[in-house]
Amino acid sequence: MTDLDDLRARIERLEGVTAHHTDLLDDLVNGVIGPRPEPTPSPPAPQPSRAIDPEDLAAWVQRHVTSVIARPIRGELRWCPRWWEHAEALFRFEALHRAWTELGGEPGTALSVWIRDHLDPCLRELLSPTGPFADCDLTERFGMRGDHLPLSTLHTVPYRS
Structure with a gap:
């Protein structure tokens, strides 16, 4: 070679x-x-719904809804002092509470948005003549007699300047 x-x-x-x-x-x-592409992360597993704590929810409704809403309950408007006995009311107030948790501490117009987009529509449904409290002015509801009567107004404290 x-x-x-x-x-x-x-x-x-x-x-x-x-x-x-x-x-x-x-x-x-x-x-x-070449290098293996990064695996696409799988979406997070859905979190189980947390159970509603009736005592916490009742305290929140008292603090953020019934103590600040002044609506005379007359005519077609209905309220139930035992609102927690109504599944729809529990459901709606829990939804309101969750929205509050997300929006309540935000700056700017977040509180106004919460009122406009969440609280007002919820109250319209709850207090409506066809809402969950429609029969609460009757003396009989779900087998209860006598002591299940609506409040004449939601409890409020007068504003003092």
Whole structure:
């Protein structure tokens, strides 16, 4: 083998290595090989609904709803002093509480948004003549007699300047 044959063999090997590297680079650019892509994170598992704590909810409703809402309960408006005995009322007040938790501490117009978008529609439904308290002015509801009467108004404290 001459020096020229040796040189030709080396060039062929280098051309083969170069071709192989070119193929690898093309595959890398085209995404055929290379670092594995990061796995797509799976969405978080849904959290089980936390149970409603009736005592906490009742305290929250007293503090943030009934003590500040002054509506004379007359005509078609209905309120029930035992609102917690109404599944719909519990459901709606819990939804209000969750919205409050998200919006109540935000600056700016968040409180106004909570009132407009959450509290007012909820109260319209609860106090409506077809709402969950519609029969609470009757002396009989769900087998209870006599002591289940609506309040004439929601309890409020007069504003003093």
